[in-house]
Amino acid sequence: RLEQFVRGWLVDERGRRPQWFAAPLGERVIVDKAHLFEQLGYRPSEPACHAHASLAKIRVFSGGARAGKSKWAAMEMLPLLLTPDTRIWIVAPEYEQARKEFEYMLQAVESDEIQRHWGPMLKAGRIRNSPQQGDMCIELRWGAGVGESFVRVRSAMIKNSLLSEELDCVCVVEASVVPEGIWSRQLQMRLTTRRGIAIFPSTPSGM
Numbered sequence: 001r002l003e004q005f006v007r008g009w010l011v012d013e014r015g016r017r018p019q020w021f022a023a024p025l026g027e028r029v030i031v032d033k034a035h036l037f038e039q040l041g042y043r044p045s046e047p048a049c050h051a052h053a054s055l056a057k058i059r060v061f062s063g064g065a066r067a068g069k070s071k072w073a074a075m076e077m078l079p080l081l082l083t084p085d086t087r088i089w090i091v092a093p094e095y096e097q098a099r100k101e102f103e104y105m106l107q108a109v110e111s112d113e114i115q116r117h118w119g120p121m122l123k124a125g126r127i128r129n130s131p132q133q134g135d136m137c138i139e140l141r142w143g144a145g146v147g148e149s150f151v152r153v154r155s156a157m158i159k160n161s162l163l164s165e166e167l168d169c170v171c172v173v174e175a176s177v178v179p180e181g182i183w184s185r186q187l188q189m190r191l192t193t194r195r196g197i198a199i200f201p202s203t204p205s206g207m
Contacts, residue, residue, distance in 0.1 A: 003034035005049040018077065022057045022196055025168055027085070031079035037145050039113045040075075048072045060175070060200040069201035074104030076153060076199055080169050081105065081138060082118055085147030087165060087194070091154045091187060092173035095131040098153045099174055101201070102129065102136050105151060109138060125150075134158075162186040168196040176205035 005072060019026045020033040037044070041074060042051060048068050051061045052075070061069050067198065073090075080086045092098035106129060118140065125139035136153035154161045156178045167190040172178055179184065183198075191198065 002037050002044055002049050002052055003005045003032075005046075005052045006034065006142050017053065018053075022055050022197055025080075025086075025197060031082050032140070033079050036079060036082075037075065038106060040111060043073070044068065044075070045071060054075060057196075058198045058200075060202065061204055062176075062200075064202045064203060069203075070100035070173075071104055071197055072100045073173070073201040074108070077101075077169060077171060078105060078108055079142065081109070081149055081151050082114070084140075084142045084149055086149040088149075088151040088169045089165070089167055089187075089190070090136075090171045090173060091149060091156050091162070091178070091182070093168070093177055095134050095136060095153055095155050098136065098173050099131060101171060102138075102151070102153055104137050105138060107168055119178055134161075154181045159186065161188070164192060166193045167191055167192050168197045170196070172198065173202070173203040174198040174201050184197045 021029055045068050048061070052060055061072050063069055077088050080088055090101050091100045106127070115122070115182055121140040121142055124141040126137065128135045128137050130136065134155065137150060139148055139150040141148045162182070170187050170191060172183065173188065186196070
């Protein structure tokens with residue numbers, strides 16, 4: 001249980017609640033990650049607990065099949081999606097390769113626990129899961145004067161789709177086969193204005 005793994009570790013300056021993400025993003029997130037995981041019945045492995053608890057702005061979770069990389073990435077992004085005015089991209093070589101991370105998030109937002117608290121915002125927003133059409137997104141609308149929160153899937157092979165938006169989080173799926181220039185020339189710039197974070201769940205492929 002993540003709650004047991006980090007008990008007593010991570011609190012904000014006033015000691016009121018865990019700090020789960022690097023500043024300034026962590027100061028805006030309204031969800032206690034460990035509590036949410038408990039409510040959803042998610043029990044991460046010990047390596048995943050280390051990765052969930054880290055306050056590094058850039059994190060890599062590298063492992064083979066069944067290492068829990070996709071579930072870790074999805075659950076890491078979930079508290080951000082459930083916070084107003086947060087913007088997330090999942091970037092994969094092809095849309096289909098982002099399916100696992102996206103569908104783990106989709107299963108979570110369809111759960112009774114999240115519907116109970118965030119149902120109106122999800123109903124007002126938009127959900128699409130059409131990798132063949134390149135349309136995979138979950139959007140929550142919070143009402144007048146509050147920016148929507150969203151997760152959208154992008155293909156690293158369609159460079160025009162990697163432009164324009166300022167982001168709080170980028171998740172690069174199977175990063176070991178994504179050209180390095182996609183990160184250095186495209187994605188890193190998307191995080192600059194909002195001082196966002198990046199996560200890299202990937203099967204290893206050399207250094």
